[in-house]
Amino acid sequence: MNTTFMSRLTRSVLPVALLVMTAAWQASAMAATNCAGGTCVFGGSGNDAMSNEEARQSKEQWNETQRLRALKNQRAEKDYSKYDNSVDLRDKCNASQNVNAYWEENTERCLDRRTGRQLLAP
Numbered sequence: 001m002n003t004t005f006m007s008r009l010t011r012s013v014l015p016v017a018l019l020v021m022t023a024a025w026q027a028s029a030m031a032a033t034n035c036a037g038g039t040c041v042f043g044g045s046g047n048d049a050m051s052n053e054e055a056r057q058s059k060e061q062w063n064e065t066q067r068l069r070a071l072k073n074q075r076a077e078k079d080y081s082k083y084d085n086s087v088d089l090r091d092k093c094n095a096s097q098n099v100n101a102y103w104e105e106n107t108e109r110c111l112d113r114r115t116g117r118q119l120l121a122p
Helices: 002-029 048-094
Strands: 034-036 039-041 101-104 109-112
Touching: 048 101, 048 109
Parallel strands: none
Antiparallel strands: 034 039, 101 109
């Protein structure tokens, strides 16, 4: 009896719950916005000059944030390339036929044991 009651309850409540969730989602999706020129200004305040200025400042801040993120990503990519190159050079130095070549960890260079000079082609 308990199982029958739960299945009936599920069959009757589930469609109603889905209908309520769909209606709530549609109400928020139908909100009136005025999006022009890349800035979204929500209408109804009556102070157009102030809202336009706020939208301009918001867009300016967004552009600056995007520029800074791009610079940060470029720097990270450059650092990764530098690290990747040093790993490749270390592997070449360690696999070198030159028995006097060794890898200096602090300077990340391939050096000659006899002279201490950097080897250009290990």
